[in-house]
Amino acid sequence: MDIKYVSTTCPYCGTGCGFNLVVRDGKVFDVAHWQRAPVNGGKLCPKGRYAHEFVNSPDRLTKPLIKKDGKFVEATWDEAYDLIAEKFGSYKPEETACLSSARTSNEENYLMQKFARAVLKTPNIDHCARLCHSSTVAGLATVFGSGAMTNSIQDISESKCIFIIGSNTFEQHPLIGRSIIRAKESGGKLIYADPRYTPTAKQADLYLPFVSGTDVAILNGLMQEIIKNGWEDKEFIANRTKDFEKLKEVVMKDAYSLENVSKTSGIPVESLRTAAELIGTSKPATLIYSMGITQHTVGVDNVKSTANLMMLTGNLGKPGAGVNPLRGQNNVQGACDMGALPNVYSGYQKVTDEPAQQKMKEMWGVDRLAEGKVGYTVTEMVNILADKPGELKCMYIMGENPMLSDPDLTHVEHGLKNLEFLVVQDIFMTETAAMADVVLPAACYAEKDGTQTNTERRVQRWKKAQDPPGEAKPDWQILCELGKRMGYEKQFAFESPEAIFNEVAAVTPSYHGMSYGRLDPDGLHWPCPTEEHPGTPILHKEKFAMPDGLGVFSPIEWKPPAEVPDAEYPYVLTTGRVIWQWHTGTMTRRSWSLEKEAPIGWIEINPEDAQELGISDKEVVRASTRRGSIDIPARVTPEIIKGVMFIPFHYKEHPANRLTHNALDPIAKIPEFKACSVKVEKIAEV
Ligand code: SF4
Known part of the structure; x- marks a missing residue:
């Protein structure tokens, strides 16, 4: 019997824990602890512990499938590639769209946006970050100039006050919960705001139950109380920020007195007062949020409000502080970094920026890209498909399942049915794949090399442990073959994920100093601009990523959700x-x-x-x-x-x-x- 251990990174949440896949006679059959794993030190939550169980499921897709007369028929790869190349080649660029995937590697996300922009010439490329943290990217970039977690996971254990709002951290990012426990063991206090008394609430020193959709009112109320008591960090505000007076004009309004915020949110006044005092007087304090903050029609406002609170109290650019959005999927940070978004190339280089366009054309060796305009988001694509049939006709979905993950499924189903041609590339026959014209069988995380970027911006390795089942192939190989068949031989002539990563590093400033050799075994936090750079676990130490280096207070008024209870839906x-x-x-x-x-x-x-x-x-x-x-x-x-x-x-x-x-x-x-x-x-x- 041949047994080997392959250290790799968990395919579930954005924490990015490492473990060993145990391989017996060429097949993955267990997960074993990897004691020196950089993020989790060998500990795992149940999902990580059992991350081997689906790998060899009998339900895995093993052959390309083409739908004929409403039924899937097995096909050869050549038949599938030729059909896709012919179909995609027959539509105008703006009639096509691609969805990339936070489940796949950085290399594969990079290739998908390159395929969309350089081969199809379509600006319509997005992925499921739209549904989880697009408001983080937009909101934090407006305030700090950079839309990512400001501090590291390890760093949370140094905090004296952890304020979690809209994140069930102990259930959804359990290994980040360990850093919170360490902080509590050193005397740190945990404040938790959420409509549900979750496992995270059970760990809290102060629990603030509130009515969904009242986040901005709560955050403004806390800021008013902090300012009234003089707990704001005056030196930080004077030296590192601007527009404080504009913030004050809004948060000092009577609508945000603790009494009024209590009426709006349902949180008792005394609890709000205690929370304000803890956040205002503990040094350092950190704020953690997740989709409870972002998934709202005021998601960007909510994010900016969290940033306002932490700038007000001077809690940025130092250990144990920060604004820390916990990313959901394993590689949603990386998929955004790689430019699988309709408005940016990799490294958040704007598609509307002429020098960035020129640089990508030169690097990719093409005369023309998608016309330098911002494409449709996932949510806009679905609305267009449903409401304006014929505008988008042809779609390529890699590793996403909008038929269960997107809002208002009846609307999504109606939209997808309006497509003339749909390709889905996945490891299982999902609800979305069942609607496709062509289904391509993909390799899972255990069957390929690559990298992923966790929530704290740490880029880590995936390592191949077994061969894919049947004829399934890694997503990167499928994209390369399609790119070549559509006339881009040179641009997709990659022999390995490492070769793709080297191109990523060359075109992406925040990844310039990274290479596979440097990522083993601990990974590197971006930005890592040079080969000598050690990576950046804490952002904004000296200045914010703004032209003048200053953080910008963004005054926000509370607005209720788009739909509020009424007599019919109470x-x-x-x-x-x-x-x-x-x-x-x-x-x-x-x-x-x-x-x-x-x-x-x-x-x-x-x-x-x-x-x-x-x-x-x-x-x-x-x-x-x-x-x-x-x-x-x-x-x-x-x-x-x-x-x-x-x-x-x-x-x-x-x-x-x-x-x-x-x-x-x-x-x-x-x-x-x-x-x-x-x-x-x-x-x-x-
Ligand atoms: Fe995997 Fe997240 Fe659990 Fe860690 S906390 S083992 S990354 S699911």
Whole structure:
């Protein structure tokens, strides 16, 4: 028997834990702890511990499939490539669109945006960061000049006050929870604001339950109390920021007194006062957020407000401080860094910037790219497909499943059905792949080399542990072959992921100093501009990434969600995840150790609301919004605030996104997953 251990990086959340894949006779069969893994020191959450279980699932796609007369028929790679090249070649560039994937490597995301821009000449390239942290990229870039986590995971353990708002960290990024525990063991206090009494709330010194969608009011109220008590960091404000007076004009309004914020948010005045004092007087303090902040029609406003609070208290550019958005998927940071976005090339170089266009043309050896204009976002693509049939005709989706992950699924389904030609490249037959004209079988994380960038901007290696099943291939090889067949032999002549990474490093300023040799074993935090540079775990130490180096206070008024409860739909619906499952469940639901812990969906209802509705625990109820209805078991629990209900979005049998609203933030175009209006009824007995 031949046994080997291959150290690699977890394919689930953005924490980026390392582990060993245990390979027996050429097949992955277990995960073993990798004690010197740089982020997690060998510890794993359940998803990481069982990250081998889906790899050799019998459901893996193993051959290219082409739909004929409504049924998939196995095809050769040549047949599939030729059909895709012919079809994509027959449409105008603006009629085509590509979705890249935060599940795939940096190299593959880089190639997908290169394929879209250099081969198809379409500006329409995006990926699921649109649905999770596009408001972070836009919001933090406006305030600090850079849209990423400012500090490192390790660094959180040095904090004296950790304020978490809109992130169930202990359940969704459990290994980041370890840094929080270390901070608490050294006397740090944890403040937690969330509508649900989650596992994170159980660790908190102060819990602030609030009504979804009132984040800006809460943050403004905390800032008012800090300023009233003189707890703001006057030196930091004077030397490192501008527009403080503009901020004051807004946050000192009566609407943001603690009494009024308490009425808006539901948080008791005394709790708000204690939180303000802790944040205002603890040095250093850090703020952690996730999709509870970003997934709103005011997502960018929410993000800017978190940044205002931490600049006000001088908590930037030092250990234990910062504004720390926790990215959801394993490589969502990297997919953004690689330019799988409609407005930027890799390294956030703007597509509308003439010198950047010129540089990419020269580096890629092409005369023309997509015409230097910003393309459509995922959410705009779906709206156009549904509402303006014929404008977008042909789409290539790599490793995404919008038929379960996107808001208002009836609308998404309607839109995708309007496509004339759809290619889906994935490891399983997803709900989206089932609608495709061609399905391409891809290799999973355990079957290829590459890199991914975790939430703290640390670029780490993936290492191949086994061959892909059947005829499945790594995404990078598929993209290279298609690029070559469409006439771009030289531009896609890569022999390995390392060769692609070397091109990434050459064209991406924040990755210039990186190479595979330097990434082993600890990875490097960007920016890493030269080969001698040690990487940058803490951003904004001396100055912000703005032309004048100053952080910009952005005064924000609170606005309610796009849809608020009324007589017909009297409750707020919010959605999220559970520790045992992952996104649309394609991997975790094929992992028996995880699936057995949480095999069905549910709707959480506060006992008082349940009593008013005459609903008992475990009873199947009908949840309806203006978009649709689902029948789903009730979980009656005091762990959710009265007036708010929660559904995890993983389950195709109880698809939360049948109900959610596709109202968008006007800047980031992120949908409002975290607040819409819902009614819940007993199902009449027959
Ligand atoms: Fe994987 Fe995230 Fe769990 Fe770490 S915390 S093992 S990266 S899912």
